[in-house]
Amino acid sequence: MSALFQPLSLRGVTFRNRIAISPMSQYRARxxxxxxxxxxxxxxxxxxxxxxxxxxxxxxxxxxxRTHGDLGLWEDGQIAPLAPIAKFLADEGAVPGIQLGHAGRKASERRPWHGETPVDAEDEAERD
Ligand SMILES: Cc1cc2nc3c(=O)[nH]c(=O)nc-3n(C[C@H](O)[C@H](O)[C@H](O)COP(=O)(O)O)c2cc1C
Known part of the structure; x- marks a missing residue:
């Protein structure tokens, strides 16, 4: 069988295979x-x-x-809605991962379908 489908253990964490899903911004958080x-x-x-x-x-x-739709973990309340997602992933046999980040000078853009331009009054009105 291809190595892709063989388990892998790294520093005490065992993955059922070597398929990893990249972090993909969804722009859907509030x-x-x-x-x-x-x-x-x-x-x-x-x-x-x-x-x-x-x-x-x-x-x-x-x-x-990066945008107002990004996930965050800057306040404790943001843990609660992430926890059941992590549990679901683990219950279904996947290892849950998370990419912590700071967008630096690229922060506070509008979402891609609004052109990735600086946040403007329309965004503030729509998303507070
Ligand atoms: C919809 C979408 C959202 C993405 N969001 C992130 C992200 O949140 N963080 C990140 O590092 N890369 C993000 N990327 C980039 C992917 O992680 C990148 O395409 C992937 O690592 C490329 O892997 P590959 O070189 O194996 O194809 C995103 C890509 C797509 C298509």
């Missing part, structure tokens, strides 16, 4: 909080058999979000 979108987006990769499923770039402070 105030950095995960929701059903993230549950479904990430959960389907666990159901599909991936060994490691990364949650998208998750901002360590509000100003470090």
């Amino acid at each position: 105030d950095g909080y995960a929701n059903a979108w993230h549950q479904v987006h990430l959960g389907r990769f666990a159901l599909g058999g991936a060994g490691l499923v990364f949650a998208e770039a998750t901002a360590v402070e509000a100003d470090g979000r």
Whole structure:
């Protein structure tokens, strides 16, 4: 069988195979909080058999979000909606991962379908 489908152990963590899902920003969070979108987006990769499923770039402070739709972990309340997602991934045999990030000078852009330009009044009106 291909090595791709062989388990792999790294520093005490065993992956059921070597398939890893890259973090993919969804621009669907509100105030950095995960929701059903993230549950479904990430959960389907666990159901599909991936060994490691990364949650998208998750901002360590509000100003470090690339867009207002990014996930965040800058306040304790943001843990609660992520926890059941991580549990679901683990229950389905995948290792849950997360990419912590800060967008630096690229932070606070509008979402891609709005042109990745600086946040403007329309965005503030729509998303507070
Ligand atoms: C919809 C989408 C969202 C992405 N979001 C992130 C992200 O949150 N963090 C990141 O590092 N890369 C992000 N990427 C880049 C992917 O991680 C990158 O395409 C992948 O690592 C490329 O892997 P490959 O060279 O094996 O194809 C995103 C890519 C796509 C298509």
